[in-house]
Amino acid sequence: MKLLLVGGGGREHALAWRIRHELPDATLLAAPGNPGIAALATCLPVGAADVDALVLLANTEQVDAVIVGPEAPLAAGLADALIAHGIPVFGPTAAAAQLETSKAFAKALMHDAGVPTARASMHTTVRGARAAAREFGAPVVIKASGLAAGKGVVVALTLDEADAAIASMLEDDVFGDAGAEVLVEEFMTGEELSLFVLTDGTTVVPLPAAQDHKRVGEGDTGPNTGGMGAYCPADAGDASYTWCDGSLPAGIRHVLDTIVTPTLAAMRARGTPFRGLLYCGVMLTPTGPRVVEFNCRFGDPETQAVLTALADDAPLLRVMLQVARGERIDPVPLFAPARHVVATVLAAAGYPDRPRSGEAITLPTTGDGEWLFHAGTTRRDDTLVSSGGRVLAATASGATLTAAQQRSATLAAAVTFTGAFHRRDIGWRALARGA
Numbered sequence: 343m344k345l346l347l348v349g350g351g352g353r354e355h356a357l358a359w360r361i362r363h364e365l366p367d368a369t370l371l372a373a374p375g376n377p378g379i380a381a382l383a384t385c386l387p388v389g390a391a392d393v394d395a396l397v398l399l400a401n402t403e404q405v406d407a408v409i410v411g412p413e414a415p416l417a418a419g420l421a422d423a424l425i426a427h428g429i430p431v432f433g434p435t436a437a438a439a440q441l442e443t444s445k446a447f448a449k450a451l452m453h454d455a456g457v458p459t460a461r462a463s464m465h466t467t468v469r470g471a472r473a474a475a476r477e478f479g480a481p482v483v484i485k486a487s488g489l490a491a492g493k494g495v496v497v498a499l500t501l502d503e504a505d506a507a508i509a510s511m512l513e514d515d516v517f518g519d520a521g522a523e524v525l526v527e528e529f530m531t532g533e534e535l536s537l538f539v540l541t542d543g544t545t546v547v548p549l550p551a552a553q554d555h556k557r558v559g560e561g562d563t564g565p566n567t568g569g570m571g572a573y574c575p576a577d578a579g580d581a582s583y584t585w586c587d588g589s590l591p592a593g594i595r596h597v598l599d600t601i602v603t604p605t606l607a608a609m610r611a612r613g614t615p616f617r618g619l620l621y622c623g624v625m626l627t628p629t630g631p632r633v634v635e636f637n638c639r640f641g642d643p644e645t646q647a648v649l650t651a652l653a654d655d656a657p658l659l660r661v662m663l664q665v666a667r668g669e670r671i672d673p674v675p676l677f678a679p680a681r682h683v684v685a686t687v688l689a690a691a692g693y694p695d696r697p698r699s700g701e702a703i704t705l706p707t708t709g710d711g712e713w714l715f716h717a718g719t720t721r722r723d724d725t726l727v728s729s730g731g732r733v734l735a736a737t738a739s740g741a742t743l744t745a746a747q748q749r750s751a752t753l754a755a756a757v758t759f760t761g762a763f764h765r766r767d768i769g770w771r772a773l774a775r776g777a
């Protein structure tokens with residue numbers, strides 16, 4: 343078995359670890375990978391967004407399948423190109439990836455399919471968008487429709503803030519084409535869950551839910567980031583999402599019935615079946631779970647927590663390879679969480695606005711049930727140095743969430759590089775409830 347993993351972040355390091363764990367004899371290539379992945383795979387200097395070079399690499403190396411981590415190559419048609427060459431690929435076609443790459447597309451599909459989500463309207467003019475914001479009233483949410491590296495969402499607490507966000511997207515083009523169309527969206531309240539679902543287009547296999555921590559500061563304060571940490575399993579304080587007796591929790595079953603199944607049916611009906619991993623960002627509102635966003639790939643940093651929380655013998659790769667080959671998922675496994683895991687992100691000074699790179703990193707040794715997943719690291723001569731805003735994810739398991747949080751925070755504190763900082767409260771909502 344020869345596999346090519348596309349990407350070079352913490353999510354891909356966690357995927358590489360899981361591939362090695364489940365398929366120890368496989369030959370694993372990574373493009374471009376990172377210094378953490380290099381311990382598990384052969385890293386090749388091909389960019390994750392270079393579709394032509396990736397297809398050439400997959401052909402030359404005669405890989406059995408390609409596993410795509412990030413959204414950009416999927417948006418650029420990597421899966422389509424690989425399928426055209428007869429190479430199995432885990433990741434949707436560009437048309438199916440629109441569930442993430444166009445919020446306008448996703449919203450219209452959810453509306454047509456009766457999938458619960460925030461009410462919204464689409465606008466290309468400032469005047470229309472501002473009028474819509476006034477119809478909803480503050481708070482109101484303004485979203486760039488296209489891919490904006492997780493930065494295209496403004497939760498506006500006042501109409502002035504909404505007006506400014508609308509102007510920045512439609513007049514000042516801060517997100518370029520991604521902000522040429524904006525969604526003005528109803529503000530929802532409730533706790534959020536990230537639910538990953540593997541699907542062959544029809545059959546769905548959920549992974550245990552996780553919760554991300556988007557704000558830079560403890561207690562969920564300060565600016566939004568790509569994610570400062572995550573824990574798994576998460577139930578957002580709703581017992582119907584709690585794994586207790588080895589069967590699928592009723593809350594997750596409800597999300598599958600009301601959100602995932604109708605979305606996949608609508609994608610099939612459009613002739614663009616979604617095969618791969620559907621990331622459902624849901625908010626548990628007073629009227630039930632509603633979609634905040636879809637992503638067309640594994641989330642980061644949730645993946646670091648979810649994949650390590652799975653039982654050692656969970657057949658994740660078997661399912662992913664069936665999906666990649668265009669086969670039915672059979673038999674359908676149940677992925678109950680086997681342990682609690684907390685992933686704490688180590689960020690660089692200045693993150694998220696202007697992260698400082700190039701700091702030499704010293705890593706502690708990891709024990710059983712501890713992982714240091716590399717995200718923004720590189721090698722300069724023989725030294726490991728920081729190369730991004732989110733540098734590492736200090737990930738640790740425990741028999742309880744409290745134990746996992748303590749181990750993860752201790753591991754994070756043992757990593758040193760100038761300016762490093764991390765949140766010590768990943769999982770705080772669950773812990774505050776006495777989970």
Ligand code: AMP
Binds near residue numbers: 530
């Ligand atoms: P997104 O990139 O669409 O996931 O949005 C980023 C974050 O903005 C989400 O994780 C939510 O915390 C928040 N958000 C997005 N849409 C809404 C909404 N309609 N109501 C309240 N908060 C939202």
